[in-house]
Structure formats: structure tokens, C-alpha cells
Amino acid sequence: xxxxxxxxxxxxxxxxxxxxxxxxxxxxxxxxxxxxxxxxxxxxxxxxxxxxxxxxxxxxxxxxxxxxxxxxxxxxxxxxxxxxxxxxxxxxxxxxxxxxxxxxxxxxxxxxxxxxxxxxxxxxxxxxxxxxxxxxxxxxxxxxxxxxxxxxxxxxxxxxxxxxxxxxxxxxxxxxxxxxxxxxxxxxxxxxxxxxxxxxxxxxxxxxxxxxxxxxxxxxxxxxxxxxxxxxxxxxxxxxxxxxxxxxxxxxxxxxxxxxxxxxxxxxxxxxxxxxxxxxxxxxxxxxxxxxxxxxxxxxxxxxxxxxxxxxxxxxxxxxxxxxxxxxxxxxxxxxxxxxxxxxxxxxxxxxxxxxxxxxxxxxxxxxxxxxxxxxxxxxxxxxxxxxxxxxxxxxxxxxxxxxxxxxxxxxxxxxxxxxxxxxxxxxxxxxxxxxxxxxxxxxxxxxxxxxxxxxxxxxxxxxxxxxxxxxxxxxxxxxxxxxxxxxxxxxxxxxxxxxxxxxxxxxxxxxxxxxxxxxxxxxxxxxxxxxxxxxxxxxxxxxxxxxxxxxxxxxxxxxxxxxxxxxxxxxxxxxxxxxxxxxxxxxxxxxx
Amino acid sequence: xxxxxxxxxxxxxxxxxxxxxxxxxxxxxxxxxxxxxxxxxxxxxxxxxxxxxxxxxxxxxxxxxxxxxxxxxxxxxxxxxxxxxxxxxxxxxxxxxxxxxxxxxxxxxxxxxxxxxxxxxxxxxxxxxxxxxxxxxxxxxxxxxxxxxxxxxxxxxxxxxxxxxxxxxxxxxxxxxxxxxxxxxxxxxxxxxxxxxxxxxxxxxxxxxxxxxxxxxxxxxxxxxxxxxxxxxxxxxxxxxxxxxxxxxxxxxxxxxxxxxxxxxxxxxxxxxxxxxxxxxxxxxxxxxxxxxxxxxxxxxxxxxx
Numbered sequence: 001x002x003x004x005x006x007x008x009x010x011x012x013x014x015x016x017x018x019x020x021x022x023x024x025x026x027x028x029x030x031x032x033x034x035x036x037x038x039x040x041x042x043x044x045x046x047x048x049x050x051x052x053x054x055x056x057x058x059x060x061x062x063x064x065x066x067x068x069x070x071x072x073x074x075x076x077x078x079x080x081x082x083x084x085x086x087x088x089x090x091x092x093x094x095x096x097x098x099x100x101x102x103x104x105x106x107x108x109x110x111x112x113x114x115x116x117x118x119x120x121x122x123x124x125x126x127x128x129x130x131x132x133x134x135x136x137x138x139x140x141x142x143x144x145x146x147x148x149x150x151x152x153x154x155x156x157x158x159x160x161x162x163x164x165x166x167x168x169x170x171x172x173x174x175x176x177x178x179x180x181x182x183x184x185x186x187x188x189x190x191x192x193x194x195x196x197x198x199x200x201x202x203x204x205x206x207x208x209x210x211x212x213x214x215x216x217x218x219x220x221x222x223x224x225x226x227x228x229x230x231x232x233x234x235x236x237x238x239x240x241x242x243x244x245x246x247x248x249x250x251x252x253x254x255x256x257x258x259x260x261x262x263x264x265x266x267x268x269x270x271x272x273x274x275x276x277x278x279x280x281x282x283x284x285x286x287x288x289x290x291x292x293x294x295x296x297x298x299x300x301x302x303x304x305x306x307x308x309x310x311x312x313x314x315x316x317x318x319x320x321x322x323x324x325x326x327x328x329x330x331x332x333x334x335x336x337x338x339x340x341x342x343x344x345x346x347x348x349x350x351x352x353x354x355x356x357x358x359x360x361x362x363x364x365x366x367x368x369x370x371x372x373x374x375x376x377x378x379x380x381x382x383x384x385x386x387x388x389x390x391x392x393x394x395x396x397x398x399x400x401x402x403x404x405x406x407x408x409x410x411x412x413x414x415x416x417x418x419x420x421x422x423x424x425x426x427x428x429x430x431x432x433x434x435x436x437x438x439x440x441x442x443x444x445x446x447x448x449x450x451x452x453x454x455x456x457x458x459x460x461x462x463x464x465x466x467x468x469x470x471x472x473x474x475x476x477x478x479x480x481x482x483x484x485x486x487x488x489x490x491x492x493x494x495x496x497x498x499x500x501x502x503x504x505x506x507x508x509x510x511x512x513x514x515x516x517x518x519x520x521x522x523x524x525x526x527x528x529x530x531x532x533x534x535x536x537x538x539x540x541x542x543x544x545x546x547x548x549x550x551x552x553x554x555x556x557x558x559x560x561x562x563x564x565x566x567x568x569x570x571x572x573x574x575x576x577x578x579x580x581x582x583x584x585x586x587x588x589x590x591x592x593x
Numbered sequence: 594x595x596x597x598x599x600x601x602x603x604x605x606x607x608x609x610x611x612x613x614x615x616x617x618x619x620x621x622x623x624x625x626x627x628x629x630x631x632x633x634x635x636x637x638x639x640x641x642x643x644x645x646x647x648x649x650x651x652x653x654x655x656x657x658x659x660x661x662x663x664x665x666x667x668x669x670x671x672x673x674x675x676x677x678x679x680x681x682x683x684x685x686x687x688x689x690x691x692x693x694x695x696x697x698x699x700x701x702x703x704x705x706x707x708x709x710x711x712x713x714x715x716x717x718x719x720x721x722x723x724x725x726x727x728x729x730x731x732x733x734x735x736x737x738x739x740x741x742x743x744x745x746x747x748x749x750x751x752x753x754x755x756x757x758x759x760x761x762x763x764x765x766x767x768x769x770x771x772x773x774x775x776x777x778x779x780x781x782x783x784x785x786x787x788x789x790x791x792x793x794x795x796x797x798x799x800x801x802x803x804x805x806x807x808x809x810x811x812x813x814x815x816x817x818x819x820x821x822x823x824x825x826x827x828x829x830x831x832x833x834x835x836x837x838x839x840x841x842x843x844x845x846x847x848x849x850x851x852x853x854x855x856x857x858x859x860x861x862x863x864x865x866x867x868x869x870x871x872x873x874x875x876x877x878x879x880x881x882x883x884x885x886x887x888x889x890x891x892x893x894x895x896x897x898x899x
Contacts, residue, residue: 071803073799073802073803098808099807102805102806102807103805104805105802105803105804105805106803106804106805106806107805110803111803113796113799113800113803115796118795118796118797119796119797119799119800120797120800121797121800121801121815121819122797122819122893122894122895123818123819123822123892123893123894123895124814124815132801132804132806132810132814133804133805133806136804136805136806136807136810137805168894168895170894170895181800184800184804
């Protein structure tokens with residue numbers, strides 16, 4: 001008995017360093033007009049059984065290319081491995097012909113991808129897709145395959161696994177689909193699991209569940225996990241070791257504690273400094289009690305009709321926004337946070353007159369028509385919007401200078417000369433140079449494009465800028481700089497911001513006041529200090545607790561919370577949801593009862 | 594589902610009503626006089642007038658159309674002016690031949706077009722791809738009477754593999770079906786190519802490959818069914834293009850279908866037959882589209898008919 005105990009503790013202290021995968025001097029290149037351009041250069045690392053190695057880096061760092069190279073899934077024929085070795089145990093993968101590689105892919109190395117929404121075949125059932133993965137590698141009787149598939153679904157804690165087998169991907173939520181992807185990957189108990197941004201597309205509470213799941217599965221199966229992510233919070237919580245990559249090269253490698261405690265390289269330091277952290281945000285600024293409001297939203301409701309039947313009668317309503325009220329003072333940043341489908345973007349669209357609504361919206365002292373169109377031109381001048389995807393919101397065939405000048409042209413402001421002058425000023429103000437005015441959007445990076453969008457929104461000197469997930473698609477270092485820019489603009493021009501985001505840490509860093517939305521209603525609102533310092537509503541607490549903490553020494557309290565899906569905002573006609581009543585717990589801090 | 598079907602059938606009836614009105618008006622406004630054709634060159638003015646009255650062609654447009662419509666509702670397409678028999682009988686006798694030709698052509702163009710498209714997509718950018726796309730371009734742009742005559746010359750006259758014209762056996766069907774199908778296979782190969790390229794780029798194809806599935810299985814099980822979805826709707830629309838094509842092709846090959854019937858009727862301004870063939874064609878187009886829409890949900894579970 002004593003001996004066995006000793007053995008176990010011994011094993012825990014010095015885990016058996018059984019190397020399952022090693023990469024040596026890996027170089028991946030893309031063939032282009034001017035020869036081979038390396039995407040990944042001389043990358044070497046190895047990973048042992050039961051270990052989690054995080055490859056962290058921003059977009060373009062080559063982290064995803066590395067994972068595809070290991071899987072042998074590089075997009076042919078342009079991108080290929082041009083040097084180095086990848087060893088899975090005894091087998092050298094880069095030399096294997098495709099037919100041989102198929103045997104290892106999915107069986108001994110499996111992969112889960114970033115986009116659960118598009119990573120499953122839409123016209124095959126979940127059961128078919130799982131079965132297929134098993135049958136590709138093992139010759140088993142039908143019954144046993146079925147049993148293994150169900151076992152895998154239970155392992156990823158999917159409710160009603162038997163029913164899921166007959167469902168199609170579109171019938172499942174994003175979190176469930178990612179669980180299915182994980183089930184597919186672990187069904188064959190691979191030696192190595194590559195998780196490429198597995199939780200980036202998921203809501204924060206769902207992310208928490210998926211991360212816990214991955215950790216539990218690893219403890220159970222001893223799988224080595226290569227975790228590819230840009231999120232240093234996820235790295236800190238999950239990884240044993242970290243590789244930091246930049247422009248295809250390894251910048252730094254080390255234990256997670258070492259990297260976070262004492263980052264050796266400048267780039268790693270910058271990366272860690274840029275990560276928005278909860279509890280550290282908020283400069284000294286405290287919203288002064290303002291008298292003048294730029295926007296007053298009173299009892300706003302938006303619902304969409306679902307028609308069905310022969311005559312297209314309205315049978316259901318989607319209650320996207322339900323009796324929501326808030327005010328935005330001049331020069332303050334008001335943030336709405338919530339998970340996907342909570343109605344936060346609908347609020348934004350309604351405020352610029354794109355959606356019909358009930359209730360009252362006053363912007364800069366002018367009431368907005370309820371039909372969702374014909375917003376007066378003056379109003380459109382006072383409110384501007386910045387969207388999530390800067391590439392999609394810039395016309396690719398127009399020069400960026402013309403794009404920034406366009407609002408001035410539409411409103412007939414200034415002569416051509418004055419407009420050019422103003423565009424130059426705006427470009428300089430958002431940190432771009434004069435000589436970039438005549439270029440096209442595709443010539444800029446993501447962060448620069450978002451700066452162009454910001455310049456465009458500033459052109460008309462609006463009173464309110466609505467930023468809908470405006471920094472969500474940006475890398476952290478770029479995100480930090482754009483947030484600084486927004487902050488500076490706010491102070492310089494006294495513009496009010498409505499900042500809509502799912503990212504609690506970002507909101508905590510930038511907002512003066514915050515509203516938390518859930519299922520179309522505000523469940524808690526107050527100043528940043530009130531909501532983040534003393535969250536009252538259980539949903540607010542859940543959101544805050546779910547945020548990954550970029551500190552490896554942080555001990556997450558054990559949570560015993562039943563995982564549940566957010567209920568649907570679609571309800572039968574006449575069955576409107578109950579409007580929550582807000583109770584004031586301290587000055588300006590309102591919480592749903 | 595039943596509600597959807599009712600709604601669609603009601604829409605179809607409206608479309609057919611519209612088609613009948615427009616066609617009837619165009620034929621009414623025709624500068625040529627059908628009565629002259631019936632009566633012959635030597636007929637006196639009196640005879641012509643008698644025939645006109647007999648056929649009711651002296652009545653105003655509204656009256657004529659109303660009469661036609663009331664007949665139509667009872668299933669009466671009228672009598673041919675020149676061939677003394679019911680239009681419905683004439684069409685019924687020739688419809689099977691046209692349907693056979695259509696089925697043959699659809700099979701031909703789908704098999705050829707989809708295969709070409711898939712191969713081109715899988716070999717994207719290669720010489721094979723470029724050759725196939727040039728071939729498909731020729732297929733799309735060549736007029737059917739030229740293709741028909743060319744096929745006749747090569748395969749019937751020179752090689753003697755197939756009969757020159759006529760109807761009855763499978764070998765009679767090959768050349769006319771190929772003539773009709775070459776145009777379509779050009780379209781389908783191009784559409785299939787781009788659809789396939791789009792699908793091969795999707796994340797779920799990468800997932801399928803990451804599972805370790807063999808290449809053929811990724812293509813047949815995952816890529817093909819998804820790539821074919823947008824094509825299905827096109828098959829419905831295709832029926833309409835066919836109806837235009839059969840008039841030419843049936844005349845070239847002496848195929849005894851409604852296209853040939855229509856061609857003869859147009860030459861002799863036999864208005865009831867022209868009306869009848871037009872309406873039957875319109876029916877075929879409407880039904881083809883409806884069928885394509887009804888089939889889609891069985892392949893794509895995301896689509897529900899409401």
C-alpha cells in the first residue's frame with residue numbers, strides 16, 4: 001500500500017517525459033511570383049504525453065500554418081514544408097505520402113478548429129460525421145461504432161447524446177458544435193490533439209466550459225495538447241509550456257510561469273502588457289455627473305416577426321430588445337456587454353435608425369422616428385458608427401481618402417479643398433500619414449483599416465460614436481493602441497461613445513458606465529466600479545468569473561454551476577417575456593430583481 | 594408542407610394565366626391573318642368573312658380571350674384551324690416524344706457537365722482545367738442548329754453510327770439529345786466548377802480531411818453533395834431553355850414532338866396549336882421549378898418549406 005502511494009506521488013512529481021511529437025527546424029514556405037517566401041522558419045519544439053504546449057502569437061505569426069503542417073493539411077500546391085522534420089513517435093511525417101498520412105491523421109493526431117459554425121458538414125447528421133471518423137481508422141461492427149460514438153458524445157458532456165446523433169449541425173448552438181468537434185477528435189484517443197483557437201469564436205461562458213472540458217479530457221486520456229491561441233488568458237490557464245511566435249519565428253520558449261513572470265524578449269513583454277486585464281483597467285477618470293445627455297433611450301423594445309402557415313400569419317416574435325432604458329451623457333463611454341444574441345447589436349442598429357422599434361429614442365435632443373427609416377440627416381450627422389470588421393466596412397474599390405471624405409460630400413460640407421484639408425487632418429489625428437490617403441483598403445493592416453474607419457466616423461464631428469465590437473477582430477497589441485486612440489479622441493473632442501462588446505476585460509478598461517444585457521434586457525447597470533467591483537446579478541458575476549485570467553498563479557475557485565444554454569428569445573404571440581424590474585442598490589447602480 | 598404546396602400551386606396558376614393572356618394578345622396583334630391561310634389564295638372575300646365569323650375571330654379581343662379562357666378551364670384547348678382535330682389530342686400524341694428527348698438531354702448534360710465541372714475544379718489551374726473550360730465555352734456559345742447539323746454530318750453521314758433522323762429506338766435518341774445537352778453541359782460544367790471550388794474551400798472539407806478520410810471519400814461524401822445544391826435549382830430553370838431548344842432540334846432531326854408541331858403551326862399561323870404548345874411549355878417550366886424546390890429540402894436539411 002505504502003509502495004503504491006509512493007509510486008503515484010513520485011509520478012506526479014516527475015511526470016514521465018515520454019515525447020510524442022517533435023518538430024525540428026521546420027520551415028514552411030509559400031510559392032509566389034518572387035520565389036519561396038517562408039511563413040514559418042526553423043521552428044523546433046517537442047511535446048510529451050499529457051502536456052499542454054501553447055503556441056501564442058498574433059495574426060500572421062505562423063502559428064496556424066505550423067498546426068496545418070503537422071496535420072499535413074497545408075493548402076496545396078502553393079504552401080508546403082520546405083525544410084525540417086516532424087516526428088510523431090518514430091514516424092517522420094513530412095516524408096509520408098498522402099495515403100500513409102491519412103492513417104495517422106485523425107487517429108494519432110487530431111485537430112479542432114476555430115469556427116465550430118462552419119467546421120461541420122451542414123448536410124450530414126452529427127451521427128454520420130462521428131461514425132465516419134471512427135470507421136476511417138478502425139474496422140468495427142456497426143453496433144460497436146455506435147457505442148463508441150455515444151461514449152465520445154457523453155465524454156464531451158453533451159445532453160441527450162442519442163438525439164444529437166440524428167440532428168444536423170444547424171440545430172446545435174456554437175458551443176455544442178465545438179463539443180461535437182472535440183468528440184470527433186478524441187473518439188480515437190489520439191496521442192496529440194491540436195486545438196487551433198478552439199474557443200475564440202465562442203461566448204465567454206461557453207469558452208469556460210470548453211476549456212474545462214479539454215483539461216478534464218486531457219487528465220483522463222493523457223493526450224498531449226498543442227493549443228494555438230492569441231489569448232494570453234487562455235494560455236495562462238491551460239498551458240504547461242509556451243512558445244511565443246512572431247512573423248514565423250519562435251521569439252521565446254519557456255514554462256508558463258517563467259514566461260508570465262519574467263518575459264525575456266521585448267515582443268513577449270509588449271504582448272503581455274497589451275492584454276486587457278480585469279481589475280487593472282480604468283484610468284483615474286470618473287464620470288462627472290453630467291447634465292446634458294447625448295442619447296436618452298426610454299423603454300425601447302424591438303421585436304421581429306416570425307411568420308408561418310398558409311397566409312403567413314405572425315406566429316412568433318423574436319424579442320430582441322425588451323423594455324430597455326438608458327442614457328448616455330455627453331463625453332462619456334457607455335458600454336453594453338453581453339453574449340451573442342443578447343440584443344446588444346440590435347440596440348446599436350436601432351439608434352442609427354436602421355430597425356423599427358417601440359419606445360422613445362432621443363439623440364442630441366431630437367426624437368428618432370419609429371419606422372426604422374428616414375432618420376433626419378442632422379441626426380445621421382450626430383451619430384456615427386464603427387463596425388467589427390474594418391475590411392468589410394470599407395469599399396475595396398475606393399481610395400481610403402475618398403472614403404473618409406465621403407460623409408462630408410454627402411452632407412455637402414466644405415469645398416473640395418477644405419475637404420482634402422480635413423481628411424489630411426483626420427489621417428494625422430488617427431495616426432496615419434498623408435501619403436497613405438491615395439491608397440486602397442487592401443494595402444493596410446487590420447489595425448490601420450480600423451483607424452481609417454475611425455477617421456471616417458470623426459469626419460462629421462459627431463456627438464456620439466457607436467462602436468459595435470470595433471476592436472474584437474484585432475490583435476491584442478493593435479487592440480490596445482486602438483483603444484488608446486479612442487480614449488484620446490474622447491477626451492480631445494468630448495465625443496460620447498456607445499461601446500458594444502462581448503469582451504469584459506476590454507469593457508472594464510474603457511467604459512465609464514456599463515450595462516449588462518441578457519436575453520434582450522438589461523439585468524445590471526452602473527458605473528464601471530459598481531458593476532465590476534461589486535457585481536450583484538448572478539449573470540454579471542458569471543460573465544466576470546468566466547473571463548480567462550492572464551496569470552498562471554491565479555487559482556480559479558471551484559465552480560459547481562450547471563451548464564445551460566441561453567433560452568431562445570423567440571416566443572409565441574401573446575407570450576411576451578416578463579420585463580425585469582431594476583432596483584437601485586446604490587447611487588446609479590441598478591440590478592434586476 | 595401542404596400549405597406551401599397549395600401556395601405554390603396557386604402562384605403557378607397565376608403565372609399560367611399571365612402567360613395565356615400575353616401569348617393570346619401577341620397572336621391577336623399579329624399582322625398576319627390566319628383566316629387567309631385557312632381559306633387559301635383563291636377564296637372570295639365572302640368566304641373569308643364567313644370563316645372569320647365561324648371561328649369567332651371577328652369578335653373583340655376581350656370576348657375572344659374570355660371564350661378561350663372558359664374553354665381552357667374545362668380542359669379544352671380548342672380545335673386546330675388546319676388539322677381538323679382537337680389541339681389537346683395533337684399535343685398528347687406528341688408529348689411523350691418530347692419528354693423522352695428532354696429526359697435524354699438532361700441525363701446527357703448532367704453526366705457530362707457535372708463530370709467536367711468536378712474534374713476541372715479538382716485540377717484547378719491545370720491544362721486539363723483550361724481545356725475543359727474552353728470546351729464548355731464552345732458548348733455554351735455554339736448555336737443548336739449548327740451543333741445539330743455538325744453531329745449529323747460526323748456521326749450519321751460520315752461514320753454512320755447513328756440514324757440521320759426519325760424516332761423509335763435508343764440510337765435515334767442519341768444525336769438529338771446530345772445536341773440539346775451540349776449547351777446545357779457547358780453551363781453545368783462551369784457552374785459545377787465554381788460551386789465545387791467554393792465548397793472545397795470550406796472549413797468542413799478541412800475537418801473531413803483532418804479525420805483522415807481518403808481523398809475520394811472527402812470528394813464524394815462531403816464536397817459533391819454540397820456543391821450540387823445550387824445546381825438543383827438550375828435544373829428547374831433549365832426546362833424553360835429546353836422548351837426553346839426543342840423547336841429547333843426536333844425540326845433538324847425530324848423528331849415527332851411538340852417542338853415540331855409548334856414549328857409547323859407557326860408557319861401556318863395555326864393559333865390554337867401555338868397557344869396550346871406555349872401553355873404546355875409554360876406548365877413544364879412551372880412544374881420543373883416547383884419540383885426542384887420540393888427536392889431541395891431532402892438534400893439540404895437547413896431548408897424547410899413554409
